[in-house]
Amino acid sequence: MANTRSRTPIPPHHRPDCGFSPESEGADHRKTHRRPWKHMADTYVWVEHHCAPDPRRRKTEKWVQEQQVFHPPPYGWMQEEEAAKRSIARESERARMIQEELRRIEERIRHRRETERRRVAAERARFLGEVQQKEKTEMVFREAWRRYEKGWQEILANTTGEITFSTIPWPLATRPTTCEDIDLKDIREFLMSPYASETQVTAKERIRKAQLRWHPDRFRRVLERVVVDKKQVEEAAGIVARSLNEMMAA
Missing domain, CATH: 1.20.5 (Single alpha-helices involved in coiled-coils or other helix-helix interfaces)
Structure with a gap:
């Protein structure tokens, strides 16, 4: 049986008469x-x-x-391909490292900004706290000084009324309840406060006027009107007089 082979044309470059010529050989x-x-x-x-x-x-x-x-295929071509792959890998790694460094820099910037924000907030809160405390202290001392001056005016104006430990205007920012609540530190803080008096400007003027009020000879007239806790009032008055003498000496 004859061989039934496809009659599809043979590619030109494989035909015997493919048109080879010396002129085309070079190209x-x-x-x-x-x-x-x-x-x-x-x-x-x-x-x-x-x-x-x-x-x-x-x-x-x-x-x-x-x-x-x-x-x-030529060996050099393979080398170039491998070199290109390595170059791409290096560039990818370099880009990754750059992105990582940028991320760290941004993180440090965010951290510094957050730290600065917290510092400013804390400083503001501290400042406001100091202002509020100052205003509160000023109010306390101004009220204490007003009460102190008014109390002495009432004692000198009313020479017959009874006096107790709690009604005596002690030179303190807060009212004492016993002798143990009166000491040199609290007396100095009260008399040296810039909010203590508007007329007695210097500290020496304040101490001198207080010495005249709390001198034992002058305070004896007040002590005679004390009915309850007389001994305690006498002891507390002695503490105030000695504290004022130490302050004047200093």
């Missing part, structure tokens, strides 16, 4: 001198897709494979 040679098996590879593909099975096809396949082994 073709320049294109294929690095891959001399290129035309045969194309022929093999053409045979694979257009020809019926043929024992001779195995010879063509074998020849193409041998050409690929004997004439592999």
Whole structure:
């Protein structure tokens, strides 16, 4: 039986009369001198897709494979490809490191901003607290001084009324309840306060006027009107007189 083979035209470069000429040899040679098996590879593909099975096809396949082994792609091309891959990998790693450094810088900036914000908030709160405390202290001392002056005016104006420990205007910012609540430190803080008096400007004037009020000879007239806790009032008055003498000496 005659062999029924496909009549598909043979590729031009594989035909015996493919039109080879010395003039075209240079251009073709320049294109294929690095891959001399290129035309045969194309022929093999053409045979694979257009020809019926043929024992001779195995010879063509074998020849193409041998050409690929004997004439592999240039080694320099493989080196260039590997170098390009390594370059891409290095650039990727460099970009990653840059992004990581930028992230750390942004984190440090955020941390410094947050720290500064907290510091400013704490400083503001401290300042406001000091202002409020100052205003409160000023109010306390102004009220204590007003009560102190008014109390002495009432005692000197009313020479017959009874006096107790709690009604005596002690030179303190807060009212004492016993002798133990009166000491030199509290007396000095009261008399030296800038909010204590509007008429007695200097500290010496304040101490001198207080000495006249709390001198034992002058305070005896007040002590005579004390009915309850007289001994305690006398002891507390002695503490005040001695404290004023120490302050004047200083």
